Amino acid sequence: MKSIHSRCRRFALRGALTLALAALMPAWAMAQAYPSRPIRIVVPFPPGGSTDVLARRIGEKLAVAFGQPVIVDNRAGAGGTLGADHVAKSAPDGYTLLMGVTGTNAISGALYPKLPYDVAKDFAPVSLVVSAPLVLVRHPGFAAATVQEVVAAAKARPGSISYGSPGNGTSMHLTGEMFKLSAKASLLHIPYRGSAGALTDLMGGQIDTMFGDFLVVWPQVEAGKVMPIAVTSRQRHKMLPNVSTVAESGYPGFEALSWQGLFAPAGTPPAVVDQLNREVNKVLASADIQEYFGSRGFTLGGSSAADFGTFIRGEIDKWTRIVKASGAKPD
Template sequence: MTTRRHLAGLLAAAATVPLGLPLARPALAQPATLPEGPIRLVVPFPPGGPNDLVARVLAQKLGPLLDRTVVIENRSGAGGVVGTDNVAKSEPDGRSMVLTSAGAIAISPPLGAPMSFDVEKDLAPITLVALMPELLAVNPKLPVKTLAELIDHAKKNPGKLNFASSGNGSMPHLAGESLRAAAGIDIVHVPYRGAAPAVTDLMAGQVQMMFADIPALLAQVQAGALRPIAIGSKERTPLLPEVPTMAEAGLPGVEADNWYGLVAPAGTPKPILDRLHDAAVRALNDPELRKAYAEQGARPVGNTPEEFRAFIASETKRWGEIGRRADVRMD
């Protein structure tokens, strides 16, 4: 079953669940009362992308757990900053959340992107929802099949290999910069406005290599139009079990997982945040959700707000250092 067909099935099933009849769960001591009306879950990217699909499956499970309709609202722009800013400035009453990303709250701030909100002051972390491994793939005409061969080829052809990304300062861009520094190779960055045109040019041979979220490359890899080289995460993905991690391929210092996390406006009362967190974690442990995420290559997490806040700080430091060393300038 394809991801979209499975997602459609989940959404259809959701329509049959009465809003007043939550899924069975242990009783909570004096649960916080949410305001009446729907809850907005802002997706700061266009419909159809990995972030959007992850959010829609999550929303389908959150509705019954919260006894509310959870409505997806796509507000794209500036690599996720626009949609995240919208929620940062919303009323802190539990009716607005955003499934934000690494780029919006851990990469853009340390690299000097124009920001209209402060991550620490204006956002309340709820939980890290999912990790999305970055896949390194090459045009199949490139005479390499392994990471070692790619590095060797790049060293023999300095400045002649181009690596694409979905934009300056994006996760794929910084993953490529991390590879460049760790391998000591001279490769040229070619930014695009989004993953789709970058993948198109990669298949055409206009660029030779690219990191991207697995869903952006999977169909082309499975069709033989692109050749997978390595996975940026700590673990292999069941979608491409034969593809080694970067560490297994010889570069343990290169790790790249995109990620999506649930946040609310700062000032949201703690009892409400606790209820949103409880529902999110329960949703992320739902077998149907985990199956749908696995079909996209995503790994559900569901940690505490404190753990998520510490994770954001760690990621901000790591990607900020990589970006500054490479003199990355945000668009």
């Protein structure tokens, strides 16, 4: 009888091990075969913008590396959250990815009370791709040429010094709010529908300052139509070596980056995420990608998936604090 019981236990143990292995097999098999069909990178903005260009340049190289087409799918709307939500609800198999940005994957969670996805839980971070500081720029006729002078003017005339942004809730708007909170100074926010309108009015003298994307303001800085006051990274920018950072101008720790990164839906097998991460990092290290984006003011990313996840959690925490403290609302 004891022998029969022993055999039964052995059979039960083998059965349990078989079931466990069977449960692991689909994910393992998928990771081994990945990718076996086209990959889509969802860009949550219209064609032609920096996020779109970035996705297409990286997608071309990933297609060669993987031997599979990589298709860019523009799904614009609702400040980028429409495309992000589509990816969040896609199958977690590595075939639908998101080129996410500061707004879609950090700010939106605090800004939109009824956001249909969770910025912290619904994505598997793959890799930081690029980042760049914002540049605090001024109209040449605005006399305050340093951060200290801007703050002094704002404190002397509360609410009279203006800064423009591409709209309520954008990273440029919230960087201005972070600046106001850090400096304990009152500046007047003027929202526009896009960076072009804000920059046009800045050059025309209708507004005093703005925090602008490096890529957007750099040509006008070169042309002398706007003047740089400071950059929002912790270190000075290589293309503006003589321009101070906000942090070194009296506000240690101040940092606001415009970044873009690749995300998969939560639940994507770690082996697939790791494979994507390795190939993306190889692409970012290639000489032509370094030259193309580096010459446009970007810092190329390249990170482990775990490090990118840590970075994202820090960004979510930071922008949540700023949204709550400033009372910022979306358009």
